[in-house]
Amino acid sequence: MVFPRVRLVAKTFVLVAILSCPALAADSHASAADTAVVGAHGQGEVAAAAHGEGHGNQVDAIHHVVDAREIEIPWPNRDLAKVIHLPSLGTFHIGSIPVDMAITKHVVFLWVAAILLFVVVSVAAAKRSRGTDPPRGITNLIEIFVAFIRDEITVPSLGPHYGRVLLPYFLTAFFFILFCNLLGLVPYGSTATGNISVTAALATLSFFVIQGVAISSMGFGGWIKHLTGGVHWALWPIMIPVEIMGLFTKPFALCVRLFANMTAGHVVILSILGLIFIFRSVAVAGLAVPFSVFIYLLELLVAFIQAYVFTMLSAVFAGLGVHSSHDSEEAEAH
Amino acid sequence: MLVSVNPGLIIWTIITFLVLVFLLSKFGWKPIVGALENREQAIRQAIAEAHQARDEAQKILEAQNKLIASAEAEAREIVQAARETSEQIRREADVTARTESQRLLDQARREIENAKELALRDIRDVVADLAVAGAGKILKETLDPERHRAMVDDLVASLEKSKA
Numbered sequence: 033m034v035f036p037r038v039r040l041v042a043k044t045f046v047l048v049a050i051l052s053c054p055a056l057a058a059d060s061h062a063s064a065a066d067t068a069v070v071g072a073h074g075q076g077e078v079a080a081a082a083h084g085e086g087h088g089n090q091v092d093a094i095h096h097v098v099d100a101r102e103i104e105i106p107w108p109n110r111d112l113a114k115v116i117h118l119p120s121l122g123t124f125h126i127g128s129i130p131v132d133m134a135i136t137k138h139v140v141f142l143w144v145a146a147i148l149l150f151v152v153v154s155v156a157a158a159k160r161s162r163g164t165d166p167p168r169g170i171t172n173l174i175e176i177f178v179a180f181i182r183d184e185i186t187v188p189s190l191g192p193h194y195g196r197v198l199l200p201y202f203l204t205a206f207f208f209i210l211f212c213n214l215l216g217l218v219p220y221g222s223t224a225t226g227n228i229s230v231t232a233a234l235a236t237l238s239f240f241v242i243q244g245v246a247i248s249s250m251g252f253g254g255w256i257k258h259l260t261g262g263v264h265w266a267l268w269p270i271m272i273p274v275e276i277m278g279l280f281t282k283p284f285a286l287c288v289r290l291f292a293n294m295t296a297g298h299v300v301i302l303s304i305l306g307l308i309f310i311f312r313s314v315a316v317a318g319l320a321v322p323f324s325v326f327i328y329l330l331e332l333l334v335a336f337i338q339a340y341v342f343t344m345l346s347a348v349f350a351g352l353g354v355h356s357s358h359d360s361e362e363a364e365a366h
Numbered sequence: 367m368l369v370s371v372n373p374g375l376i377i378w379t380i381i382t383f384l385v386l387v388f389l390l391s392k393f394g395w396k397p398i399v400g401a402l403e404n405r406e407q408a409i410r411q412a413i414a415e416a417h418q419a420r421d422e423a424q425k426i427l428e429a430q431n432k433l434i435a436s437a438e439a440e441a442r443e444i445v446q447a448a449r450e451t452s453e454q455i456r457r458e459a460d461v462t463a464r465t466e467s468q469r470l471l472d473q474a475r476r477e478i479e480n481a482k483e484l485a486l487r488d489i490r491d492v493v494a495d496l497a498v499a500g501a502g503k504i505l506k507e508t509l510d511p512e513r514h515r516a517m518v519d520d521l522v523a524s525l526e527k528s529k530a
Contacts, residue, residue, distance in 0.1 A: 094368055099375065123374075132374040139378045146386045153394035160401040171398070178398055199399060200391035208386060224379075229372045233379035295368070 093302035097226055097295050100137040106220050138224040145211035145224065153207070181206055185344050189351035194245055198350070201241060205234065206343040213294055213335035217328065225338075226294035228287065235287035238346040242282065246353025255353075282349045286342055293338045297331035494518050 101120075107113040120134040156174040161167045167175050186202050187195035209225055216223025224230045247255045261271040304324045308316045498514050 098368055099372065126373070129373060131377065132372065133377065134374060135378075136372070136375060138375060139382075142379060142382045146382050150386065150389055150394070153390055153398070157394045157397040160397055161405070162401065167401075174398060175402055178395070179402060182399070182402075200395045201387055203395050204383070204387045204390050207390075208383060227372075227375065228369050229375035230379045232371060233376040234383065236376070237380065237383060291369075 093299045093306065096302055097223070097298050099227055099229075100222075101134065103137055103140060104220060137222050138227045138230060141215050141222045141224045142212065142230065145208060145215050148215075149207050149211045177206065178203060181343060185347045189344075189347040189354075190245065191351075191354050194249070194350070194354055198241065198245070201237075202343050202347055205238070205346065206339050209234065209290065209342055210335060210339035213339060214332075216294065216298065217331060217335065223294045223298065225290055226298060228291045231287040231291040234290070234342070235283035238286055238342075238349070239280070239283040241346065242350045242353065243279065245350040249354045258353075282345075286345055290338055290342050293334055297327060297334055301327050301331070490522060494522065 102115050102117045105114040105116060118135045118137070118140065120132070123130050123132045125131065152170065153174060156171040159167075159169065159171045160175075161171065166172070181203055182195065182199055186199050189195070190198060212225040212230070213223060215221040216226060225234075243255075246258070250258060259272055259275045260268055261275055263271050301324045304320050304327065307320050308314070494515070497518050498511060501514060501518075502511060
């Protein structure tokens with residue numbers, strides 16, 4: 033069984049390499065894979081024009097990862113391929129900080145992920161099995177994740193009460209992040225979770241959930257008391273700032289971890305494909321394309337892992353608030 | 367550029383996420399988790415029922431086995447008793463038959479004895495008569511019959527005595 037599988041993988045590599053060749057020739061950008069097009073970006077004027085800015089002879093990986101004000105609609109016929117300029121909804125100020133409510137590329141992909149997720153989950157909910165019949169198809173797939181998140185993440189971390197009450201939040205966080213991550217792996221897609229503003233927003237929501245659980249579990253007084261770390265009052269001037277910093281480092285870590293993981297894979301793929309243009313040789317593609325396919329598959333794995341890690345760590349951090357309250361058991365007994 | 371924070375995008379993300387949490391909780395997670403929990407409950411119940419049924423079956427089987435064992439013991443007892451009874455009956459019948467046959471034998475013997483006695487007595491009478499008649503013929507008027515008879519009787523008695 034091993035031998036045919038090795039041959040299959042080899043064939044896949046050859047196929048991918050062949051399919052990539054037209055793009056490498058900088059001829060038909062619109063028909064090739066997303067990554068290849070942006071990789072070829074530095075070479076051809078067409079792609080450069082499509083991006084609305086020229087980069088000369090540079091391979092710009094960052095440009096592909098960051099947010100944009102327009103979306104490219106791919107089409108095999110280059111004349112029908114379009115660039116949609118997204119509307120700007122105006123800017124208002126919070127204090128002196130300008131808040132630009134423009135619909136950017138990442139906002140659109142957040143919505144695409146949200147709509148896809150809503151459709152998939154409502155279909156799964158509509159087809160759910162009644163009674164003891166096993167679930168089938170998409171419902172089964174969704175249920176595996178739901179049962180896993182409930183039984184392995186929320187209930188063990190937060191206990192049976194909070195684990196059930198907050199389950200919808202954690203399920204949504206997991207699936208939303210997963211869908212955003214996966215959309216970045218679709219050609220012409222964009223990884224909204226590779227934007228630090230998006231991960232900061234998600235981490236902010238986690239911050240509120242974490243503190244909300246802690247306050248609800250310990251009471252406001254207990255929560256304040258927890259900030260003193262239970263040490264002698266003379267140490268409070270040191271302890272309280274440390275604890276308050278601790279409140280923010282956890283979501284900050286969540287934010288940066290997700291952002292960095294989702295950005296890194298794309299940058300690595302583009303860098304490897306960029307080698308072809310740095311060396312100005314199609315022969316390099318023989319090595320670069322299989323390697324970028326490997327990184328792509330790794331990213332597929334990372335998409336799931338990071339969605340899991342974000343959800344799991346949010347639950348664990350929230351669980352710390354629940355478990356601290358076991359010191360004052362009377363409060364919970366009421 | 368890569369790590370610049372866009373407050374508008376943060377707000378859009380929060381709005382999108384909160385709307386999604388609301389919609390999915392209502393139309394997605396609630397039915398799915400509900401169905402999951404119902405099924406888990408049903409399965410747990412089915413397992414508990416199966417356990418109970420198994421325990422019950424076990425109990426019934428034990429009772430059955432006990433019943434069979436007691437029935438077997440009883441049957442064995444009955445067979446044993448029957449064997450003993452039959453043995454006793456056989457022995458009794460044996461004894462009865464033996465005594466009966468003994469009795470019959472004795473009776474037959476006694477009857478034979480009686481018959482022999484009678485026959486002997488008859489023979490004696492006849493012999494006595496014949497002897498008297500013969501002697502009377504020989505001796506004719508030498509003696510009267512009464513004296514002869516007494517003589518012969520004495521003779522016969524002495525004969526019997528010597529024979530005994």
